[in-house]
Amino acid sequence: MKLLYSSTSPYARKVRITAFETGLHDRIELVPIDTTNPASGLSAHNPLSKIPVLETEFGPLYDSPVICEYLDSLHDGPKLFPAAGSARWNALRWQALADGLLDAALLIRHESIRPVEYQFEPYIEKQKGKILGALDAMEKGAADLEGRLTIGTITAACALGYLDLRFTDLAWRESYPNLAKWHKAFAARSSYVDTLAKA
Known part of the structure; x- marks a missing residue:
């Protein structure tokens, strides 16, 4: 998986903390993106041109609540999103x-x-x-x-x-x-x- 992010984005930080807490951070490649640069190619991954974006085997996921819930579905430990x-x-x-x-x-x-x-x-x-x-x-x-x-x-x-x-x-x-x-x-x-x- 690849995470398109900026180190100062709090939404991307939420995803990164979730990745650490679920033990998935080693499975994610961090790809810095300059959101102010139209030539960054961000819109090809997210039509809203926003970060974070998580590239998965079935396509890109955005934004942070969706990405975090997806990551939470990939591990067997205590869930960050309680079930009910x-x-x-x-x-x-x-x-x-x-x-x-x-x-x-x-x-x-x-x-x-x-x-x-x-x-x-x-x-x-x-x-x-x-x-x-x-x-x-x-x-x-x-x-x-x-x-x-x-x-x-x-x-x-x-x-x-x-x-x-x-x-x-x-x-x-x-x-x-x-x-x-x-x-x-x-x-x-x-x-x-x-x-x-x-x-």
């Missing part, structure tokens, strides 16, 4: 919440690299509100992150890691101590350490 019941819906809810935080963060990131005269501050503030709303919910539910490793906990860790990478001025740990405590423990996992990116 409240555990499943809790994991999927956390994944959706953390992915939503990342969606808002990436929209700010894309807006902020435009020339200043074209940036729309009310739009940026709206996305910041979504990030803070997600962090509020994550702080209140931080106890849910303890215990079993799931796609929800992985995605939450990647979301917080992206804030550390691109939004250092947010200083989220000061306002969200329960979340900070949980993240500190998760960040010691080798899968997290091995997928760290530099700004």
Whole structure:
């Protein structure tokens, strides 16, 4: 399998952590892609020209929730996607919440690299509100992150890691101590350490 990715993409990081945690990382070839380069050929693998993309024997898979669930189907260990019941819906809810935080963060990131005269501050503030709303919910539910490793906990860790990478001025740990405590423990996992990116 080949993973088309960028080292700074939090969605690709989610896939890479999943690969480590399921013992599949040695079966995946990492292929760096420059998403800003139209000549990269990314659109031939994903018509949306987005990463990550996992090339499989039956064709490309995208995006990160689909890729992660596919990888989770390939191993015999504890599943990151619980099969049924409240555990499943809790994991999927956390994944959706953390992915939503990342969606808002990436929209700010894309807006902020435009020339200043074209940036729309009310739009940026709206996305910041979504990030803070997600962090509020994550702080209140931080106890849910303890215990079993799931796609929800992985995605939450990647979301917080992206804030550390691109939004250092947010200083989220000061306002969200329960979340900070949980993240500190998760960040010691080798899968997290091995997928760290530099700004």
